[in-house]
Amino acid sequence: MGEMAKVTIQTYKDNGYGQNALINSKAFKALINPTGFSITHKVEYDTSQPEGANATNSKFVKKSPQSLQLEFLFDGTGVTKSNPGNKLINKIKEGLGKDPFSKTAVEQQLKDFYEATGDFKGTIHKPYNVIVSWGKFKFEGSLTELTIDYKLFNNDGTPLRAIGKATFLESISDELAAAMGKKSSPDLTHKRTVQDGDTLPLMTEKIYGDSKYYLEVAKVNGLINFRQLIPGQELFFPPLEKVS
Structure with missing residues (x-):
């Protein structure tokens, strides 16, 4: 040993x-x-x-x-x-x-x-x-x-x-x-795989700390109907300028 x-x-x-x-x-x-x-x-x-x-x-x-x-x-x-x-x-x-x-x-x-x-x-x-x-x-x-x-x-x-x-x-x-914190920083682009039960607002809140950016994320990913996410689908969460 x-x-x-x-x-x-x-x-x-x-x-x-x-x-x-x-x-x-x-x-x-x-x-x-x-x-x-x-x-x-x-x-x-x-x-x-x-x-x-x-x-x-x-x-x-x-x-x-x-x-x-x-x-x-x-x-x-x-x-x-x-x-x-x-x-x-x-x-x-x-x-x-x-x-x-x-x-x-x-x-x-x-x-x-x-x-x-x-x-x-x-x-x-x-x-x-x-x-x-x-x-x-x-x-x-x-x-x-x-x-x-x-x-x-x-x-x-x-x-x-x-x-x-x-x-x-x-x-x-x-x-x-x-x-050390770069991997979890909202200033960097993240790629996430959709899991069962995921919604775009929920995933957006996890990345940016606020769900209100889901429309910008939907636009970046070309989502026509963001309410119908498919498990296994990959989404990109880019750097966004936060607004109050």
């Missing part, structure tokens, strides 16, 4: 994530994968109401950026060298603390992680933007919070195991967001 894909972090100068902005394609690679991750979606509403009202007419304000929560295991016991995988292994090897790996691993892993995510970069006057990848999953954003829980120590106090709880906030440039 091959080795399981590890969580990797790529670093970029800006949130356009272009090839020219790429700093390091392998800035950080987890030794042990997290057991999972969480995505938070948040939508903001205006819940203000006039005095004396007995109900609230919540009004949409904006969709806030997504956030990603991940827990990373930073291990210095040496277990990760002989037992690569994504499960948290609690067995401590014999001779713990005698291997040079165990004396510096946690500190070095934490340093590498923070340099790739949260450290202030003087050349760009901010921390890096990052793409967090795990197999087919990708998240573009920036580190906003990192909490480190130290779990195990050597006799001299050197940390041998730590859990890093990281939160990343979605961050995408306006240009990239526009490029």
Whole structure:
């Protein structure tokens, strides 16, 4: 089956994530994968109401950026060298603390992680933007919070195991967001195949957000009777100048 894909972090100068902005394609690679991750979606509403009202007419304000929560295991016991995988292994090897790996691993892993995510970069006057990848999953954003829980120590106090709880906030440039949204933009020509139950006003509303443009669409497609659409028929929905 091959080795399981590890969580990797790529670093970029800006949130356009272009090839020219790429700093390091392998800035950080987890030794042990997290057991999972969480995505938070948040939508903001205006819940203000006039005095004396007995109900609230919540009004949409904006969709806030997504956030990603991940827990990373930073291990210095040496277990990760002989037992690569994504499960948290609690067995401590014999001779713990005698291997040079165990004396510096946690500190070095934490340093590498923070340099790739949260450290202030003087050349760009901010921390890096990052793409967090795990197999087919990708998240573009920036580190906003990192909490480190130290779990195990050597006799001299050197940390041998730590859990890093990281939160990343979605961050995408306006240009990239526009490029990503082109496929659903009403400013581009769309081709749709008529399905059972489709009507021209309904299809027009789905494309343009308003059904009142159905006569223009009928004209473009040469429809004599727009009320009799045929399933399987292909219709074009061109860019239209919207009117209020």
